[in-house]
Amino acid sequence: MTDTRETxxxxFGGSGIYEMPGLTIEDERDVETPWGKPSxxxxxxxxxxxxxxxxxxxxxxxxxxxxxLNARANVAAAKMLGATDMLSLSACGSFREELAPGHFVAVDQFxxxxxGRTPSFFETGCVAHVSIAHPVCSRLSEEAAQAAEAAGAKVHRxxxxxxxxGPQFSTKAESELYRSWGMDVIGMTAMPEAKLAREAELPYAILAMVTDYDCWHEDNGAVDVASVLAILGQNRDKGHKTVGEITKMIGTERTPSPDGIDTCLDYAIVTAPEARDPKAVEKLKAIAGRVL
Incomplete structure (x- = not known):
């Protein structure tokens, strides 16, 4: 099934992510959303x-x-500018020996x-409950993993x-606790970003680049910013090439998410139409206009 919208x-990533060969920059948009300005x-x-x-x-x-971070404004700005899919590039620490610094992880759970972070666009006046049992889009995540491999990265699916x-890194006790829970990587930015992308009906995927072993690894010691930045610098070209490769894969004719993300609000809004706050509804039209 082909989407009628253009891909x-x-x-979302770090400063300078758009400095890559082949990119034609058309505009820089200073967006004002109902939740304020993006980053x-x-x-x-x-x-x-x-x-x-x-x-x-x-x-x-x-x-x-x-x-x-004003995650609501960030996600809303993307939606308001016509985004159909959303890819997050993020640094992370690793809880597993095999997830080594420099590797990429196509994360599928959180x-x-x-x-204290606001996790939803829907508040008093218009309530919705979306499922995030499977928080990433299986199609986009696999495309991102293949793109990173084509760019020369070691990828874990x-x-x-x-x-x-954050903004502090973990204590050693916390790091050991999270390892005992079976966690794979750790970071500071993916939530509530992934939740908000789902509410905005944006298929979401995340490639997390491992920069360190948090502080559990006896041979590597505690995390420090210098080593994190060094790994990010070494993998900058792979990140740029990954973005180029994924655009080749997804193409301009869009395929909807096989997970039903594009229509996840169809039955999620529980507030009766007559009980909805008009002001709340007006704000929500920026990300949920399809159903409102």
């Missing part, structure tokens, strides 16, 4: 014929810490340990990402 891939202006362009949106998640120059609050 538009939103890519940075959105770069709009085309790569291998595919419309792409790039957002520097932490702002230009990495000025916004994880706890202060455990959310964040505190599947894995559970524990989302911590």
């Amino acid at each position: 538009c891939l939103a890519i 940075a202006p959105v770069t709009v362009g085309r790569l291998n014929g595919v419309r792409v949106l790039f957002l520097s998640r932490h702002g230009k120059g990495h000025s916004i810490p994880p706890s202060d 455990v959310d340990r964040t505190k 599947g894995g559970t990402y524990l989302v911590m609050e």
Whole structure:
């Protein structure tokens, strides 16, 4: 089944993610959403014929810490600019020997340990409950994994990402606890981003680049920013090539998510039409206009 919309891939990552060969930049959009401004202006362009949106998640120059990210505005901005799919590129720590620094993990599950972050677009006045039993799009995740392999990366398919609050790294006791729970990687940004992408009916995938072994590994010691940045720098070209490869794979004629993500709001809104707050509904039209 072919979607009638043109493919538009939103890519959330670090500063400079859009500095790659072959990208034609068409515009830089300063978006105002019902939930405020996103972390940075959105770069709009085309790569291998595919419309792409790039957002520097932490702002230009990495000025916004994880706890202060306006994830609702970030996701809403992508949706408002026509995104049909969303790919997150994220650094992470590893809880497994085989998930070594420099490797990529196509994460498929999350455990959310964040505190105080607003996890939903739907609030008092219009309530919805979406399923995130399977929080990533199986199609987009596999395309991302194949793209990273084509770019020369070592890729692990599947894995559970524990989302911590930050901005500090783990204590050793926490690191050992999360390992005992069976977690695979740890990071600070994937939640509530993945939840919000689902509410916006955006198929979501995440490629997490391993930069360290958190602090459980006896031979590697504690995490430090210098080593994290070094690994990110070494893998910069692979990240850029991955984005190029995935645009070749997904093409301009969009295929809907096989997981029903594009229509997940059909039966999710539980507030009766006559009980909905008009102001809340007006805000929600930015991400849920299809059903409202």
